[in-house]
Amino acid sequence: MNTPTADLQSLCHRLPPGRFHADAAYQAAFESDGLTAFRQRPLGVVIPECEQEVIEVIRWCYEQSVPFVARGSGTSLSGGSMPVADGIVISLNRLNKIIHVDPDNRIAVVQPGVINLHVSAAAARHGLYYAPDPSSQKICTIGGNIAFNSGGAHCLKYGMTSNHVIGMRVVTATGEIVNLGGPTLESIGPDGTGLFCGSEGLFGVALEITLRLLPKPECFHTVLVGYRSLRAAGDAVSAVIDSGLLPGAMEIMESLAIQAAEAATACGYPDGAAAVLIVELEGPREKIAAEQQQLDAVIAATDAFETVVAADDQQRAAIWAGRKSAFSAVGKLSPDFLVQDGVVPRKRLGEALERIEKLSLASGLRVANVFHAGDGNLHPLILFDDSIAGQLQQAEALAGKILMMCVEMGGSITGEHGVGIEKRDYLPEMYDVSTIELMHRLRAAFDPKTIANPGKMFPGADAPALLTHGLHPLEKAGVISRE
Amino acid sequence: MNTPTADLQSLCHRLPPGRFHADAAYQAAFESDGLTAFRQRPLGVVIPECEQEVIEVIRWCYEQSVPFVARGSGTSLSGGSMPVADGIVISLNRLNKIIHVDPDNRIAVVQPGVINLHVSAAAARHGLYYAPDPSSQKICTIGGNIAFNSGGAHCLKYGMTSNHVIGMRVVTATGEIVNLGGPTLESIGPDGTGLFCGSEGLFGVALEITLRLLPKPECFHTVLVGYRSLRAAGDAVSAVIDSGLLPGAMEIMESLAIQAAEAATACGYPDGAAAVLIVELEGPREKIAAEQQQLDAVIAATDAFETVVAADDQQRAAIWAGRKSAFSAVGKLSPDFLVQDGVVPRKRLGEALERIEKLSLASGLRVANVFHAGDGNLHPLILFDDSIAGQLQQAEALAGKILMMCVEMGGSITGEHGVGIEKRDYLPEMYDVSTIELMHRLRAAFDPKTIANPGKMFPGADAPALLTHGLHPLEKAGVISRE
Numbered sequence: 023m024n025t026p027t028a029d030l031q032s033l034c035h036r037l038p039p040g041r042f043h044a045d046a047a048y049q050a051a052f053e054s055d056g057l058t059a060f061r062q063r064p065l066g067v068v069i070p071e072c073e074q075e076v077i078e079v080i081r082w083c084y085e086q087s088v089p090f091v092a093r094g095s096g097t098s099l100s101g102g103s104m105p106v107a108d109g110i111v112i113s114l115n116r117l118n119k120i121i122h123v124d125p126d127n128r129i130a131v132v133q134p135g136v137i138n139l140h141v142s143a144a145a146a147r148h149g150l151y152y153a154p155d156p157s158s159q160k161i162c163t164i165g166g167n168i169a170f171n172s173g174g175a176h177c178l179k180y181g182m183t184s185n186h187v188i189g190m191r192v193v194t195a196t197g198e199i200v201n202l203g204g205p206t207l208e209s210i211g212p213d214g215t216g217l218f219c220g221s222e223g224l225f226g227v228a229l230e231i232t233l234r235l236l237p238k239p240e241c242f243h244t245v246l247v248g249y250r251s252l253r254a255a256g257d258a259v260s261a262v263i264d265s266g267l268l269p270g271a272m273e274i275m276e277s278l279a280i281q282a283a284e285a286a287t288a289c290g291y292p293d294g295a296a297a298v299l300i301v302e303l304e305g306p307r308e309k310i311a312a313e314q315q316q317l318d319a320v321i322a323a324t325d326a327f328e329t330v331v332a333a334d335d336q337q338r339a340a341i342w343a344g345r346k347s348a349f350s351a352v353g354k355l356s357p358d359f360l361v362q363d364g365v366v367p368r369k370r371l372g373e374a375l376e377r378i379e380k381l382s383l384a385s386g387l388r389v390a391n392v393f394h395a396g397d398g399n400l401h402p403l404i405l406f407d408d409s410i411a412g413q414l415q416q417a418e419a420l421a422g423k424i425l426m427m428c429v430e431m432g433g434s435i436t437g438e439h440g441v442g443i444e445k446r447d448y449l450p451e452m453y454d455v456s457t458i459e460l461m462h463r464l465r466a467a468f469d470p471k472t473i474a475n476p477g478k479m480f481p482g483a484d485a486p487a488l489l490t491h492g493l494h495p496l497e498k499a500g501v502i503s504r505e
Numbered sequence: 506m507n508t509p510t511a512d513l514q515s516l517c518h519r520l521p522p523g524r525f526h527a528d529a530a531y532q533a534a535f536e537s538d539g540l541t542a543f544r545q546r547p548l549g550v551v552i553p554e555c556e557q558e559v560i561e562v563i564r565w566c567y568e569q570s571v572p573f574v575a576r577g578s579g580t581s582l583s584g585g586s587m588p589v590a591d592g593i594v595i596s597l598n599r600l601n602k603i604i605h606v607d608p609d610n611r612i613a614v615v616q617p618g619v620i621n622l623h624v625s626a627a628a629a630r631h632g633l634y635y636a637p638d639p640s641s642q643k644i645c646t647i648g649g650n651i652a653f654n655s656g657g658a659h660c661l662k663y664g665m666t667s668n669h670v671i672g673m674r675v676v677t678a679t680g681e682i683v684n685l686g687g688p689t690l691e692s693i694g695p696d697g698t699g700l701f702c703g704s705e706g707l708f709g710v711a712l713e714i715t716l717r718l719l720p721k722p723e724c725f726h727t728v729l730v731g732y733r734s735l736r737a738a739g740d741a742v743s744a745v746i747d748s749g750l751l752p753g754a755m756e757i758m759e760s761l762a763i764q765a766a767e768a769a770t771a772c773g774y775p776d777g778a779a780a781v782l783i784v785e786l787e788g789p790r791e792k793i794a795a796e797q798q799q800l801d802a803v804i805a806a807t808d809a810f811e812t813v814v815a816a817d818d819q820q821r822a823a824i825w826a827g828r829k830s831a832f833s834a835v836g837k838l839s840p841d842f843l844v845q846d847g848v849v850p851r852k853r854l855g856e857a858l859e860r861i862e863k864l865s866l867a868s869g870l871r872v873a874n875v876f877h878a879g880d881g882n883l884h885p886l887i888l889f890d891d892s893i894a895g896q897l898q899q900a901e902a903l904a905g906k907i908l909m910m911c912v913e914m915g916g917s918i919t920g921e922h923g924v925g926i927e928k929r930d931y932l933p934e935m936y937d938v939s940t941i942e943l944m945h946r947l948r949a950a951f952d953p954k955t956i957a958n959p960g961k962m963f964p965g966a967d968a969p970a971l972l973t974h975g976l977h978p979l980e981k982a983g984v985i986s987r988e
Contacts, residue, residue, distance in 0.1 A: 127851070210918065211704065212707075215699075217697075453684060454689065460681070466946075467946035467950055
């Protein structure tokens with residue numbers, strides 16, 4: 023895989039001028055993603071303007087056995103789009119066309135660099151929207167959402183990205199063009215779109231994607247509830263689910279995250295709450311009117327000390343602004359933090375949070391919990407100071423203990439952020455040897471030379487010089503800031 | 506692949522006595538499935554009593570390069586479980602244990618030979634049920650549902666089998682044991698369960714399956730509406746969807762199927778209807794009360810000439826009995842029939858049905874249409890008489906024309922019955938060469954020797970002596986009857 027002699031000239035000749043960049047400024051700009059603790063400069067960066075240019079780059083990589091890492095906006099929190107030292111980064115942001123929106127069949131056909139929220143914006147005039155809503159939806163791309171099978175607050179009701187992609191044209195890592203899925207929700211044969219969603223860039227690049235659109239809910243009923251303990255908030259989640267209601271979203275934030283969000287967005291969260299619960303119902307007006315009464319009764323029977331109902335769109339937006347800004351807001355509490363992502367069985371949420379608190383106390387690092395409570399998907403934010411020697415390692419060790427706890431409780435090492443570079447050593451905690459070998463064989467069906475995003479997802483030796491630590495050079499230079 | 510010398514003695518030695526059967530009675534009993542126009546006697550039949558025996562048979566098949574076809578109740582309508590001449594049938598009906606039901610996490614863990622409806626029966630005391638409901642749910646098995654990613658009337662709202670399988674332990678065609686998916690809905694890496702669902706037995710055998718359970722709807726609102734034309738019924742479906750309602754099911758039957766169902770089950774369908782539409786709402790009582798008003802208004806604005814609301818569970822059961830018996834009931838109208846399965850975009854249903862009518866007139870064969878209208882999934886039943894020379898071929902030709910029409914209209918050659926043996930020649934109408942080659946490579950990751958259900962799904966030469974036609978020998982002998 024080491025290709026110091028890669029013939030970059032021949033790559034340039036296959037592309038229009040101005041597409042390939044190997045200067046230090048570009049290398050630095052792409053050396054990291056949302057997991058800034060890890061970074062690596064690539065050989066060079068290609069910024070294609072159209073599908074055919076992507077295909078040309080990948081065919082060149084295949085011929086020359088040069089690894090490539092495709093990326094959208096680089097919001098991966100698991101290092102999934104971190105470059106490879108001897109490889110090419112393919113930045114897909116300019117493949118950002120919404121090719122068409124078909125309201126009759128409720129689909130949108132888009133390029134991979136389209137921003138998640140732009141799909142809903144384009145569908146809005148037909149009364150439709152695209153359901154998966156990662157917190158980064160203002161900036162993350164559909165291609166990245168597919169690579170990591172992204173979720174979001176509303177995946178409780180609507181499922182993950184794989185439930186909303188019905189077909190795609192893909193260029194595999196061999197440079198071949200294949201069509202996965204089809205024009206309808208019913209599938210034929212093994213579900214290739216399902217397989218590709220969550221493949222973390224190891225199979226190839228989706229060039230054109232058919233997304234399912236849903237009718238925009240006629241109305242919302244958004245409730246913010248304050249609790250004196252995390253356990254009480256967790257119990258409320260179980261009570262809502264047990265009542266038979268299926269809210270669009272059910273989110274919990276705990277005190278540290280609440281304070282941070284309040285400071286950042288003045289979202290009006292209840293004072294002195296140990297935890298807030300956000301529950302959102304959505305649907306036709308009559309239906310919500312009925313469900314709302316049911317929800318009110320369930321919440322009234324819990325240990326809530328304050329309940330706020332969003333009276334209008336503005337109040338609803340304020341409640342969500344607090345939640346969606348939580349990650350960046352927590353950044354104000356600490357020079358550095360790791361966003362973790364794990365899953366526990368929903369009924370064991372309270373127990374999991376108590377165990378995380380003990381692990382946090384034992385390690386001496388603070389943890390702020392923000393999570394998709396309805397599906398047991400935890401996002402502990404581990405606060406640390408990278409300028410203190412050893413704290414990053416301590417934070418990573420704590421993150422590892424939390425992941426092992428998730429596995430032991432019958433959960434998973436990732437809910438939606440993916441394995442990437444960060445969690446690859448934990449994959450064998452989830453899967454046995456023969457299952458991981460099968461995954462390698464499936465990967466080989468798309469990428470026999472292991473050139474697509476090598477070193478990610480699987481533990482092992484195929485990660486060429488991936489890890490470097492420390493402040494991002496652009497941060498050191500004061501050019502970018504994580505606040 | 507031809508193995509006349511397969512050492513069947515060594516197979517018998519690996520199994521307890523009484524598991525392997527090579528006598529003519531067994532060969533005849535397993536020579537066909539729900540697509541009785543095609544049949545083939547296998548070398549022999551293994552009826553394992555436990556998981557380890559299945560693994561032993563498959564390891565023997567792998568060592569000896571002997572093909573095998575795993576089957577449940579043999580209800581495949583595409584010939585998906587038809588034996589291979591020089592192969593072994595593995596009948597999984599005795600692996601029929603529901604291993605456990607976990608109401609807290611809303612999952613059931615089952616063996617592959619468990620009957621679909623038995624899962625809901627076991628979950629009922631916890632107020633839960635298993636959503637996918639193929640018409641054959643009283644007899645078809647979960648293993649078969651997975652192989653063909655089965656749907657059913659309620660997949661409009663709840664999705665196909667792949668949306669309800671969260672994990673499985675699988676023995677691949679190499680005899681290895683792998684674990685696909687995991688204990689939670691969130692997936693890690695490429696979605697192996699999604700890939701396996703719909704693989705039509707070409708990858709191996711699922712030994713233990715974790716299914717998602719849903720809370721039983723508190724109440725139903727089932728409406729039967731009579732129309733004077735198919736087009737009016739199709740328009741009503743669009744009107745319901747456009748109103749924002751998402752019914753649990755929306756089914757249409759046309760006159761020929763209505764008459765047959767009425768004769769078979771006295772289901773009380775409206776006299777003289779060209780089409781009936783069944784719409785079923787389901788959920789919490791207050792919510793349904795609200796939705797019901799909305800649905801009534803939508804239906805009242807259509808060209809319905811009669812609307813019947815099920816007043817109680819018994820009337821609801823009668824409405825569904827008519828629909829679920831339609832396939833077998835149509836059998837009374839004709840000595841033979843082919844059940845077809847295709848998909849068209851929902852908005853083009855009316856057009857599709859008019860074209861089917863023209864194709865039917867041109868061929869001189871009657872067609873009865875029964876379909877999952879909400880998702881554009883057509884089930885034309887083509888009536889013919891196999892005792893008239895050439896009629897089977899004529900019926901197959903008409904079925905082919907209907908499939909080509911579905912593809913041309915932007916739909917699919919199968920909604921839920923699978924490709925099997927019947928439609929393999931049409932696969933290239935849906936997928937290009939490089940996509941089919943990728944499918945072969947994915948299959949090779951599970952089955953490098955092509956011994957698992959060979960000759961199905963893919964066109965080509967790997968189907969050893971698969972096709973024979975004519976009356977089933979047990980029918981000729983008067984032992985079984987298709988009525």
